[in-house]
Amino acid sequence: MPDTGTITSGGIGDAVQRKEDFRFLTGRGTYTDDINRMGQTYAVFVRSPHAHAKIRSVDTSAASQASGVVSILTGADMVADEVGSLICGWNVVDRHGEGHKAPPHPPLAHDTVKHVGDQVAVVIAETLSEAQAAAELVEVDYEVLAANVDTGSALSGPEIHPEAPSNLCYDWILGEEADVDKALANSAHVTELDIINNRLVPNPMEPRAAIGEYDMATGEYTCFSTSQNPHVLRLILCAFVLGIPETKLKVIAPDVGGGFGSKIFCYAEETTCVWASKKIGRPVKWTSTRSEAFLTDAHGRDHVSHVKLGLDANGKFTALKVETIANMGAYLSTFASSVPTYLYATLLAGQYTTPVIFCNTKAVFTNTVAVDAYRGAGRPEATFVVERIVETAARELGVDPAELRRKNFIQPDQFPYDTPVALTYDTGNYEASLDKAMGMIDYAGFPARRAKSEANGKKRGLGISAYIEACGIAPSAVVGSLGAGVGLWESAQVRFNATGSVSVFTGSHSHGQGHETAFAQLAATKLGIPFENVEVVHGDTSKVPMGMGTYGSRSLAVGGSAIDRACDKIIEKGKKVAAHLLEAAVEDIEFADGNFTVAGTDKSKAMEEIVFAAYVPHDYPEGVEPGMDETAFYDPGNFTYPAGTHIAEVEIDEATGVTEIVDWVAVDDFGNVINPMIVEGQVHGGIAQGVGQALLEGTVYDKDSGQLVTGSYMDYCMPRADDLPSFRVDMTTTACTHNPLGVKGCGEAGAIAAPAALINAITDATGAVTVEMPATPERVWRALQENN
């Protein structure tokens, strides 16, 4: 914990109300679609209705005559302008030492379309309804090709890219297969399971939107966008797609209505708006409809796995073997390749001491929209594999699943712990969270509760999920050696204004996480100034020095640590100024609670006085620069490893198969906590998305036609208020050992833990080995029929 801490309101650890709430609650937030620019035009994309087809011709003649049409642009126009392909920023090297296959991904397709919704042309008009009407008139002649949408059989399906024979993007391994096979052969018991991790549509409530604008006078572009990481978007657009210097593109991500991963990526639409704005000399605005969002936002998960867990006669895990096919969709999205590899296989040790682990991931192309990071990204898939197979093993062996876990936990005195899958866990106490969760749910009382449910004609089940995640992906040197195309540090600038207020500029974007509050708490505590005096600025590349954005629960651990470092620099400089003013040696100046004091005396100066002196340096130390404005870049030494135990208890109606969640306890270890209110909110939201995956949300592409048949809220079942219970959330704490704040990250935990807890509970209740997600009433009812 930082060394200051007497501030009782707005300091670290306080559940202070959020600064951003007033504007959101009064309808004064500014989301991208709320912005309108002078002379703005409206873009509507013409999209493929086919999953896979050759484009024979695009006839825009009738459309261009339609009322209000300003311009119609096609893939051919992009080719003529040498607009680049959308890129994947992480090159995964396969088991033979070859890089992954990253076929071209043109923002506007020009010879083939590869998924339903692939964009073929853009119609730009004076009004939205004119653009929509004209888009109807664009005639595209397609030669329909056979579609390939099924993950499990994609390798043998129709070929999608000539660059990727058999639709294989990469065949990647981690670990020694021979060692694992040998350990399995020598095991007293081997549990095997087929595991499907269902495909999900992220569905932030704010659909994506973009405005591209070009200023002829300065040669400067502006892109307003619903982005989780404006600097990365700028980097990709400039360096790879549009070929413009970073000084000539400003990316502004204003208020963003949720992201969950899907707004990390660089998409065709913002690219097109920026490019077209120069071509037509006017701002171009596009706002996604929900229907378009279903077709074009990158989806999540979509793994098919076969898993083997070996155990010795004492129930200790001997080996884990995981073979996974991961769907990449039609094109390789911005970070897609890293998700089922480095963010997945590296987490397969879970909380356990399994000595040898092997993972093989085959990434495949299909005629579906791209799959990329979605809340948890790889780690929910890993936890689902581990916690399902552990639970299944316990049932096969007839031992208490909690005890089997306990027996295999990494013990507190084993940290730092090197897993066989390349990570070093710095700290943790897994038994503490398990015990607390079991206490909260009254584990011992479950048989009695089950008997009571049975008496009422209901099946009751309990499911444990002891998850781990790795957050704040880093350090840059390591991720670079694994194929990442970027560094994964974060920047912060802390600027005192002359009158004592502070602006904190962070490269970490906020779209619901409450950075404006938590980061202000952090800076206020550290600098010993009132919380109200701190303003957090984010989301504008022209204001914030540089940033890598918000994903992987990295904001606090990485972005927060950068702020901490910048504050340190401020304090260091302040000490020099104070030493001068107090006529003491710099070494004798101590800083606490916003005051610089000469050690052992009552001679002291407040932060405000020092700042004022720095800006009005009439009496000032020689050789010290005026001003109080410091920037720091923080590159973490390791991931952080939040972990914990969630336990779900369900009751199933035997007649209907409807599952009711009757209790949910979550005990998480996020290290130190800045704002417990925000942290709990993140846990609730994460669990809800995990419950959604396990019970409700299923993404279905029709196998023959390749059509997305769950493309609206009528067919894709989002969790609603009456689908969920209230959650009981608590914490245990082991502070992260390698960042200055001791924090770990909390944004994804719920989504990672929840699916396994729920499916373990449902299989416990039904007696089935497996119930596929989403465990709809029909599937649960069938499981009941087959097992009773």
Added chain:
Amino acid sequence: MKLEGTYIINASKEEVWKAMNDPAILQQAIPGCESLEKISDTQFTAVIKAKIGPVKASFTGEVNLENLNPPHSYTLTGEGKGGLAGFATGSADVSLNEHNDGTELIYLVDAQVGGKIAQIGSRLVGGAAKKLSDKFFSRFAAVINGEEENPE
């Protein structure tokens, strides 16, 4: 999506066959058919308005008659484009058998939809298609039988 059904039409096989090849009668029978033009003996172009769930669209497309085996059976194939609403393709095997009350008509439809209709309406497509087929064949029978039909 596959659909099948059987109808008894109170007319001779030859009469039914003739009607099955008569654009005027087909147009009257096809729900929402705004025009049906004969290009050749086995080729028609059609404009059909349909509403599936929340999606309303006007489809323009071609209808072809294949596997002609007069007066016993044919296959009707069609492809319609509905602009942003998407597209529909399908085929119907229609066969006629003698029956005590006239002629028994058996149809087997295999249809596919794409684009917005599939995305938003797919849950409803099966039901809607069944309803449209039923409507078509009942109207068709009514027209042949010279009954009053009440177009919508």
Added chain:
Amino acid sequence: MPSISLTLNGRSVSGEVETKTLLVDYIRENQKLTGTHVGCDTSQCGSCVVHVDGKSVKSCTMLAVQVDGSEVTTIEGLATGEELHPMQEAFRQNHGLQCGFCTPGMVMSAVDLVAGNPDISETEIREGLEGNICRCTGYHNIVKSVQAGAKAMGG
């Protein structure tokens, strides 16, 4: 084009509007009140909820011409100056919002839902908000907020 006049957040407004214009577009585009959001195109999400004559309505399911002569309140019209409506205040106190996108619709729905029912139960709230999707909060704190808001409104 027909012309309509209505009371919008206590102010009378009138003007011409195309017959096909949805109420939500009228509010956002014609009246430039962007607090009312659009989260879907199938009337499922509730981001667009406003009050028409005191009743909560999904403004994407209504035409602007239908509110001719009505009183329409949007989220912008709920607070009195800088003083939040008790329901807004309850959302702030209970962390009932994260990204804020669903929030205007959620608050407007909640105000109507609890009217006259200060002791509304958790189940009633969950069922009553079934038409409003929130992807961020898991509803836990929304339920708490609405319960607190109901108490504060005093029915």
